[in-house]
Amino acid sequence: TQNYRITLLPGDGIGPEIMAVAVDVLKVVGKQFDIQFEFQEALIGGAAIDATGEPLPSATLDTCRNSDAVLLAAIGGYKWDSLPSNLRPEAGLLGLRAGLELFANLRPAQILPQLIDASTLKREVVEGVDIMVVRELTGGIYFGKPKGIFATDTGEKRGVNTMVYTESEIERIGRVAFEAARKRHGKLCSVDKANVLEVSQLWRDRITKLSQEYPDVELSHLYVDNAAMQLVRAPKQFDTIVTGNLFGDILSDAAAMLTGSIGMLPSASLGASGPGVFEPVHGSAPDIAGLDKANPLAQVLSAAMMLRYGLDQPKAADRIEQAVLQVLEQGDRTGDIMSEGKNLLGCRAMGNALIQAL
């Protein structure tokens, strides 16, 4: 029997509901694959603010560090929006990424044939789209200094943030991306703004040099504005995309929305060593929290990514992904992905359907 310690961070809004489904699914799959999970729950985001005054209590970070992987649901909500930014739920997420040195964020955006009609794009444009965005997650303008709001000589305020990358930061995310592209369809598109930004010129140089070590991967470069256009114009041209923290934030969300159903999309955040964090792309949806209406599938697929990328249990991951496809195939839908003639299920009922399918 393989034993893993998993930290659960249910967070806010629909977080606890969808987490409960993912945990049930993991338990069943654990039995099937002789994997024993030891779950420990900890506070983050608004829930942590309410309980302790901080979005990421140090106890939570310690618990995460002492585990093999972290499964996160969603954080944030209107309730905490007017707090100063360093005390907001988002600060907990950024603190977790920094604290665990999760420099590589993997964000798949895949069109599932069962849900293709949910896309706002024409069927022929999105059919078969399968993109992996590899986003740098602990550098760039998210963390660069100086940052802050300063007074100027003339008495007015000046807001400042700094986009910074060192060669080694670029190289380590580049390696993750080339490796990912190699396991996928062998194409990597690096996105930057090298026609304007020096930090992007260094990015492009370093990625280009690195490509010599990956002769089997076909490297291309796009400016970020053009990449945003190309995602809308012809998304099938992309296989793997690598980019910095800010551009990755924007482009991974745009790519996600091509599918029309972000209630379906998981993500993985990985460090050099130590536990990874696995979480859905969608938010905490406070408006439907507690109503048993949430779609738990992105959370369940995040658990699958945890098995694949965090615990090296690809077969158990495959099993979960197959179960998700099967419930979709048999017509089960939560409200966000509902369409005519399908079976509308609540969050818990969808969980039960998954357990059946397993």
Next chain:
Amino acid sequence: TQNYRITLLPGDGIGPEIMAVAVDVLKVVGKQFDIQFEFQEALIGGAAIDATGEPLPSATLDTCRNSDAVLLAAIGGYKWDSLPSNLRPEAGLLGLRAGLELFANLRPAQILPQLIDASTLKREVVEGVDIMVVRELTGGIYFGKPKGIFATDTGEKRGVNTMVYTESEIERIGRVAFEAARKRHGKLCSVDKANVLEVSQLWRDRITKLSQEYPDVELSHLYVDNAAMQLVRAPKQFDTIVTGNLFGDILSDAAAMLTGSIGMLPSASLGASGPGVFEPVHGSAPDIAGLDKANPLAQVLSAAMMLRYGLDQPKAADRIEQAVLQVLEQGDRTGDIMSEGKNLLGCRAMGNALIQAL
């Protein structure tokens, strides 16, 4: 008779061809509205590099300053891509924006009923889309300092750019945007990344304060990642968008691509005083340069924007825009917007069709 001095910057690639059409159109409309144009041509971009070694010769900037408006076509091409960045065609464009203090970039993205099928999005999603992106153009990370590639203590390189906005910079672009929204449908969406960036927090505060002076405009805020999603998910929700230089670069291109035909989209760049610059959103398309295949309509619509926003001649602008709609209505198409059953025209023939329509 009203007299205007217009600087023409044909630039590179298809620039000269599409500029020639726009000039012909302006001459005809000038006669109809008793407007006399004095055209003076100057060098920019690759053409300027080849002739003088610099992408923006000081003579060009002087000529522009001594004119009532500047009509620019397109710059850049593979040929100059390997030059150091301060000598590349793009540097000429950035220099022109800085030199003329063109802080406000207006980028309409409108779905024309005649071309709705060119969109990769479903008809019902894009029908009626009419977005104006107001992008700050002389500040933010494009110009902020420090910037450059520096050596670190450990011997590796570090790329740095700085995103900076002062309150007065935010206020002046905000005013342009609120005024634009007021003349449109009264809705303004400000886009930032205030959950992470301090410069965005200042942006959001200042825009929110400013909104008190525009009680008739409905202000909302979106994070840039969410804005990129919403443009794909439900673009009709947007009327006017205001954002910084980098976010505006990305979002205006994404918005433009919703139309499926960026060969149709003009833009205006305006300063506090002095001439504005009017140019198509598309690039120089070096692959079809000189082949009489280019679509001149974005250039012609840029001339209309020049009449409207630069010379205060809205009636002449209306006339040009009507002529463009008319040729589309009668089925005339260049290759980029061609579809079955329409008349395929070259660049010059499209120009002639416009003259007929006028």
